[in-house]
Amino acid sequence: MSKRQWLWSIRLGAIALLLSFGATSAESALQINSDTTCMKCHKRNGQMLGHHGQDAMKMTCSTCHGEKGDHPKKPNDIVVFGMKDGSELDTQLAVCHKCHTQRKLGETEWTHNVHAQKVPCAACHKLHSPTEPMADMTPKVRSELCRNCHSGQ
Amino acid sequence: MSALHFDTLVWHWPIAIYLFLAGVSAGAMFFAVLLKHFVLKQNAYQSGFIRAACIVAPVAVMAGLGILVADLTKPLDFWKILVFYNPKSVMSMGVLILLIYQVFMFMWIGLIFRKPVDAWCESRFPIVLKLTALLARFEATITGLLVILSLALGAYTGFLLSALPGYPMLKNPVLPLLFLASGLSSGAASSLLGGVLMNGKPNDKEVHFIHKVEIPLILVEIVLIFTFFMGLVLTGGQSKMAAFNALGYGFWGWIFWVGIIGLGLSGPLAMNLFMTTTSKRKWAYVAGTACLSLIGVLLLRNFILYTGQMTIA
Amino acid sequence: MENSKRRFLKGTCALFAGATGASLLATVNASEGAKAESDIKYAMIHDETKCIGCRACEVACRETNQVPEGVSRVRIEQTGPFGEYPNEYYHFSRVSCQHCEDAPCVNVCPTGAAFIEKETGIVSVNAWKCVGCQYCIAACPYKIRFINPVTHAADKCDFCRETNLAQGKQPACVEACPTKALVFGNLKDPTSELVQVLRANPTQRAKVALGTRPKLFRILAKSGEVIL
Numbered sequence: 001m002s003k004r005q006w007l008w009s010i011r012l013g014a015i016a017l018l019l020s021f022g023a024t025s026a027e028s029a030l031q032i033n034s035d036t037t038c039m040k041c042h043k044r045n046g047q048m049l050g051h052h053g054q055d056a057m058k059m060t061c062s063t064c065h066g067e068k069g070d071h072p073k074k075p076n077d078i079v080v081f082g083m084k085d086g087s088e089l090d091t092q093l094a095v096c097h098k099c100h101t102q103r104k105l106g107e108t109e110w111t112h113n114v115h116a117q118k119v120p121c122a123a124c125h126k127l128h129s130p131t132e133p134m135a136d137m138t139p140k141v142r143s144e145l146c147r148n149c150h151s152g153q
Numbered sequence: 154m155s156a157l158h159f160d161t162l163v164w165h166w167p168i169a170i171y172l173f174l175a176g177v178s179a180g181a182m183f184f185a186v187l188l189k190h191f192v193l194k195q196n197a198y199q200s201g202f203i204r205a206a207c208i209v210a211p212v213a214v215m216a217g218l219g220i221l222v223a224d225l226t227k228p229l230d231f232w233k234i235l236v237f238y239n240p241k242s243v244m245s246m247g248v249l250i251l252l253i254y255q256v257f258m259f260m261w262i263g264l265i266f267r268k269p270v271d272a273w274c275e276s277r278f279p280i281v282l283k284l285t286a287l288l289a290r291f292e293a294t295i296t297g298l299l300v301i302l303s304l305a306l307g308a309y310t311g312f313l314l315s316a317l318p319g320y321p322m323l324k325n326p327v328l329p330l331l332f333l334a335s336g337l338s339s340g341a342a343s344s345l346l347g348g349v350l351m352n353g354k355p356n357d358k359e360v361h362f363i364h365k366v367e368i369p370l371i372l373v374e375i376v377l378i379f380t381f382f383m384g385l386v387l388t389g390g391q392s393k394m395a396a397f398n399a400l401g402y403g404f405w406g407w408i409f410w411v412g413i414i415g416l417g418l419s420g421p422l423a424m425n426l427f428m429t430t431t432s433k434r435k436w437a438y439v440a441g442t443a444c445l446s447l448i449g450v451l452l453l454r455n456f457i458l459y460t461g462q463m464t465i466a
Numbered sequence: 467m468e469n470s471k472r473r474f475l476k477g478t479c480a481l482f483a484g485a486t487g488a489s490l491l492a493t494v495n496a497s498e499g500a501k502a503e504s505d506i507k508y509a510m511i512h513d514e515t516k517c518i519g520c521r522a523c524e525v526a527c528r529e530t531n532q533v534p535e536g537v538s539r540v541r542i543e544q545t546g547p548f549g550e551y552p553n554e555y556y557h558f559s560r561v562s563c564q565h566c567e568d569a570p571c572v573n574v575c576p577t578g579a580a581f582i583e584k585e586t587g588i589v590s591v592n593a594w595k596c597v598g599c600q601y602c603i604a605a606c607p608y609k610i611r612f613i614n615p616v617t618h619a620a621d622k623c624d625f626c627r628e629t630n631l632a633q634g635k636q637p638a639c640v641e642a643c644p645t646k647a648l649v650f651g652n653l654k655d656p657t658s659e660l661v662q663v664l665r666a667n668p669t670q671r672a673k674v675a676l677g678t679r680p681k682l683f684r685i686l687a688k689s690g691e692v693i694l
Binding site: 161163164221224225226227230231233234236237238239241242243244245248316317318319320462465466 | 570572573574575576577578579595596597598599600601603604605606607608609613618619673675676677678
């Protein structure tokens, strides 16, 4: 637990550092946000400020969301992450499982095991925001999160 | 899980020291009464061994209580134990016994030293003479109650632990008897040790008497320890687990087999058996046996306290 | 000498007989008094089939009863995972005071700081009377007592006797539980939800063999596990 928190604080610290460099300009200095094809339209709702956007990770929008294809025309093959209006559950999970193995996820946090193949990762995790809501949760916030779905059974 | 720190451990070594000291005090008083009545009769106060017992008993019981109070999470609130009583609580009743025991202990000590006390007070505080005379009238009662109270105190140290239902090893009817027997032998040992340190002769008749009582006492202790663990094993379940956890291996296994069975019981027993009652005793021999006994009893208290808390029901 | 010995023996025998008789009478009276007790006896059910391990009960208890960090009155113990991916599952059981009818902590407490409230059957602690000898902590077979680092007194779940219950509310853990896995109520009221649930489900209590007669019931998780 403490190791995980420690790792998270390093990661978030690194992000904060990177962000502070970019704070002078309105745009983020992260490489991923200079992808003009996507940012032409998604400058407002597509800025990638989270951990996965670090330059060192060498990720682009399409690493997770897939190739542009017919987008923005519908239907298209863009992967949308989310609980309600996201893509098919299996499609969403396949993207995350490319890097994150179920075994390791289960070892870090038991709730991964019980939600496996039942809800998309984006039900809890937010990758675009500068802070990951699942990191350093207080017990109270954590139990509230459970309550959001598990109530009124 | 280490031998001295584990999750289910609530009471630490200060409690073992307290149990040890209470036992020493009770045993010292018990043997002092025996010595006076069966060996010395009059002028008992001139014996170094009686003097030692009369110093050891109050000092040990007070020090034990001091340790107990210091070990509370609210030491300054200790007076509440003396004000509020719970008749169902072994500890509460034990405190009561301790208090009454101390009263009778001091009365008896006062009677033992009546001659020198009277002589000293005659010209200075004549009123004290009236007091000692009053005490002397009830000598038989005081002595009898002191014997009963010292036995009760010795047994209480065991009942205190055997009242814990969560620990199968401690919840054991043999424990009070075991602690009583070992408490008495530690009292005898401390009287001997104190006696020879205070210029008591290692070949006095007091020493012969105590050693004569000590052999059966040690044998009884061995039988009680055997019964204690046989009872646990035959009870089965967690009790059996507790016995094996305690004796089987590791730090406490060594303490038990080498420290308690070896040094504490077999050592003094062998020395008492080899040294027949008629042969001459040397200073080092008497002090050595006494030290072995005391170490054995102190280790037994710690062993039972710690290993008893290792296994829960 | 012989005479005084005899007198002494007689005296002590009489004393002992008297003391034993008195204490026996006291216990008999106490058990008779218990029969004429009030018509409330609180108990709790933890339905492990409904518990999701969110620990909202722990959080709520800490807030409501101002339990300092590092200690807790209620804890959810988690075992697992059992089963095969992607259908793994865990078992959750509540670790808290069982409010025993014959509570070892109450029996051993030297000052009476640990007591059973006559009107409700709740096992509680009078923090002022407690001197911190920790006898109760050692005596509790369920190992749920602790020394409160702020008050230095023994502490544990009291069904929110001084907080929520006093305000006419359910205990904080029960209120907080999102899946209604906790049921609190009066064992003596046949119409209470608690009694209804107890009648409708097989329940278990921990360590009944010790004779403590605990009042925390558990409905075992439906899925089993292989344990020897």
